[in-house]
Amino acid sequence: MRIRFQGLRLWRTGRCVDLVVDTAAATELIDETGALAGSESAATSTVDMSGMVLAPAFQDPHVHFRDPGQVDKEDMVTGCTAAAAGGYGQVLILPNTEPAMDGQARMDDGRTVIEYLQDYEEKLGRSLPVHYALCVAASKDRAGLEPSDPDDWRVDLPSAEPHGSHPGAVAHPVLAISDDGSAVTDRTLEEVARIARDTGLPILDHCEHHESGFINEGEVSHRLGLAGVPASTELDIVRRDIDLARRTGTRVHLQHVSTAAAFQAIRHAKEEGLPVTCETAPHYLALCDEDVLELGAMAKMNPPLRSRSDRESTLEAVADGTVDMIATDHAPHTVSEKAGGLVKAPNGIIGLETAYAICNQALVESGVISHQRLVELMSLAPAELLGTAITDIEDMTQDRNLLDLTKSEGAGLVVLDPAGEWTVDAGDFHSKASNTPFQGWEVRGRVLATIKDSHLVFSRLTSGQVKGSREGRQAWIG
Secondary structure, X not given: OEEEEEEEEEOOOOXXXXXXXXXXXXXXXXXXXXXXXXXXXXXXXXXXXXXXXXXXXXXXEEEOOOOOOOOOOOOHHXXXXXXXXXXXXXXEEOOOOOOOOOOOOEOOOOOEHHHHHHXXXXXXXXXXXXXXEEEEEOEHHXXXXXXXXXXXXXXXXXXXXXXXXXXXXXXXXXXXXXXXXXXXXXXXXXXXXXXXXXXXXXEEXXXXXXXXXXXXXXXXXXXXXXXXXXXHHXXXXXXXXXXXXXXXXXXXXXXXXXXXXXXXXXXXXXXXXXXEEXXXXXXXXXXXXXXXXXHHHHHOOOOOOXXXXXXXXXXXXXXXXXXXXXXXXXXXXXXXXXXXXXXXXOOOOOOOOOXXXXXXXXXXHOXXXXXXXXXXXXXXXXXXXXXXXXXXXXXXXXXOOEEEHHHOOOOOEEEEXXXXXXXXXXXXOOOOOOOOOOOOOEEEEEEEEEEEOOEEEEEOOOOOOOOOOXXXXXXXXX
């Protein structure tokens, strides 16, 4: 089936264009509303998209899909489907799988996790709706005792020649190194940095370390009688990693930064011209530790939600460019796990399907940044960090008012409704998980369609928009 989106506005210039795109194969199309199911496969349906925005698909350098090892929480199919529903075209799978993605530990079938994930689509028999790359563990088994051996995963680097010993190595290369979930330990830091420099990978560091505590140390933790996690646990690792970049030239990317003091240290590092970048997450933009009083374990994460003042400093860091990008840290957990309360429940929330709306509301609607800047934070900057492809829509259209993707390959795009109002309902998520602190929120900003490799892979179009179709919700068609 062919769709013509009429009257789209380009994200950077605002110029109006029409977009023509074929839908993906039936087994690869996520038709959320069922609006495309009743249309003639050979027909071209036109959709009025006046006021909607066409942008490069989002990229997330920080997701946990729990596959292999904890597929009761999420798997590659549901994780990638959730990503497509959130407007993402590329994600980076972090290494806290079971076993760890260190290139050495093997699954019961004898494959490493890298091999398992690179073979996944072939075994599944269809392409997943987003591109995904891999982040190798910095230490063996992520135990922080001994660095992972680059000889176990060097062949999976983009620069490897001949490229890859596995069929999926080209499509799903190793692009970064991290022990995320834990900071790279002092014991392994220097050797991990040397390996990162030798292989050309950035270190993505969980820039926080604490031995005890459940929520941010402050008035709320004292009120609840819970051990707190002081802001210094983040600042100490940030300063250590900045010093590493200064001494060695290692590229360091600081994950989920959440405190005023850490942002100030990063500002100074950037003023020095050091190879340091950072991300924050939507929940640090929209929430603070006071929300724990109402949300309980649904607001438990690591690093924890910080003070109201820290949240304001996070918004300021986005506004002044200290924050380079936004990553979700998508971390699925089961309902029963999160029901364990603030002491027993695991850290983490899901975020792929709400990220655009939460960021649009917290940053654009509130006047902190422009919508164009939000696209840069969610699309261009992560691509620059990882060296992944980004679609230059302006270059593809030039002075033309028509972008015909039926005559091109490789485009990754998203159609956005910045003013679209909706209510967050975890029951409608494509993720297996429902651990969101935003349940019931009224938000503005909606993903309408996601395009991978010049084909429509996700649609939230209604039957009223797609002429001649019939209603009926479904997920994977086929």
